[in-house]
Amino acid sequence: MGREIEEPPGRRRPPHPWEEVPLEQWNDWRWQLTHRLNSKEELSKVINLTPEEEEALSVPSRFRVDITPYFASLMDPDDPNCPIRRQVVPTVKEFFISPEEVEDSLAEDAHSPVPGLVHRYPDRVLMLVTTQCASYCRYCTRSRIVGNPRAQFSIADYERQLAYIASNPQVRDVLISGGDPLTLPQHILEMILKKLREIPHVEVIRIGTRVPVFLPQRINEELVGMLRRYHPLWMNIHFNHPKEITPEVERALSLLADAGIPLGSQSVLLAGINDCPNVILALVRKLVKNRVRPYYLYQCDLVPGTSHFRTPVAKGIEIMEALRGHTSGFAIPSYVIDMPGGGGKVPISPNYLLSMSESKVVLRNYEGFIGAYTQPSSYKPHDPQTCPYCQSARESGQEGIAGILAGKVNSLAPQGWEEVHRRRLEVIVQPREAEVKG
Ligand SMILES: *Cc1c(COP(=O)(O)O)cnc(C)c1O
Secondary structure (H helix, E strand, O other), X not given: OOOOOOOOOOOOOOOOOOOOOOHHHHOOHHHHXXXXXXXXXXXXXXXXXXXXXXXXXXXXXXXXXXXXXXXXXXXXXXOOOOHHHHHHOOOHHHHOOOXXXXXXXXXXXXXXXXXXXXXXXXXXXXXXXXXXOOOOOOOOOOOOOOOOOOOOOOHHHHHHHHHHHHOOOOOOEEEEEOOOHHHOOHHHHHHHHHHHHOOOOOOEEEEEEOHHHHOHHHOOHHHHHHHHHHOOEEEEEEOOOHHHOOHHHHHHHHHHHHOOOOEEEEEEEOOOOOOOHHHHHHHHHHHHHOOEEEEEEEEOOOOOOOHHHOOOHHHHXXXXXXXXXXXXXXXXXXXXXXXXXXXXXXXXXXXXEEEEOOOEEEEEOOOOOEEEEEOOOOOOOOOOOOOHHHOOOOOOOOOHHHHHHOOOOOOOOOOOHHHHHHHHHHHHOHHHHHHHHO
């Protein structure tokens, strides 16, 4: 007997307005998926819709609406600002597109050697395996491809993605995402995992998912029994608010953690939902209690129709200031901005380094205490020539600042920089050109 149908503590029958549904069906993930809410009529039975919500639900939406009954049951029927509700119920605000918002702001398509595979970083790739989710976040960073039931990835797409990974030995970490990989039929997901495991250089597989939050019923013995056969397998789960961590979710997290899957969380900083140091503090404490290590706190991407969700970056800095020192170090995520244009994730943090001299580094802590660390007066530098780990070559062009520090390159120049500066050299110091070139 699996733990799948075990009742969460205290629950004798499904919540309002599903009291008449047998508990066994309520706890069945298939029932949850086939009874998702997406219309004004259905949602009005669960929450008192505001005019802004009604209007958005009365016209064809820009982005698919679908909410599992379980997640809908967490919404406050009377509070239009309910943090659960605001993540999944559209309002007319999402019809407003501001000028900085673009369809593919992270330039993922430009980084895709084959459809659905994003290769941005030297040693890892993002593999998009489905366009479907259990419910749809209104601020979805991939709303350009997610939600369309007619645009699915095919077996042929997976094969092209796998062939690319197999022929690129520098790829040692594959991040399976979408859409939500845990909405795939289990045998399809297993086929992908199995084929990835057949590639010798793939060391780590990660799954990015929100199913444990939207559809915790899906996390059952059968699924985790399959997943644990493909270790080392990591999982990052999208959590935004402490209210998402219900007894059902806690049960799902413990099944996953007990299967030896290291769990991380990814959160998006959202105006009116979690833009509060104390909300995030409560969230990260509840996560680590459930063996989930907070991984990233994202600044909200420039996705069309999401300007009402975005906060100033200052809010993220303020939140990080409220975490460091105030709670366990392993409860603190990295706050990152995924750079528009495809620059990838850039960590942003308050400053703790105040000044330095040859011998002293002046620091401040979270309380405002200022102190110094004295650096060694004699230090025998590390010798890359004799270090075996320093011998392996990196893909040229991705050395970055680390490459400058390692002496591999002397400078990094923006595109066109050399042309502009060569012209200046010719104009200004033309007579000495031969000498310069020589
Ligand atoms: C986020 C992301 C990754 C993984 O980045 P980590 O910092 O290693 O978690 C890889 N590829 C792409 C395209 C990404 O957006």
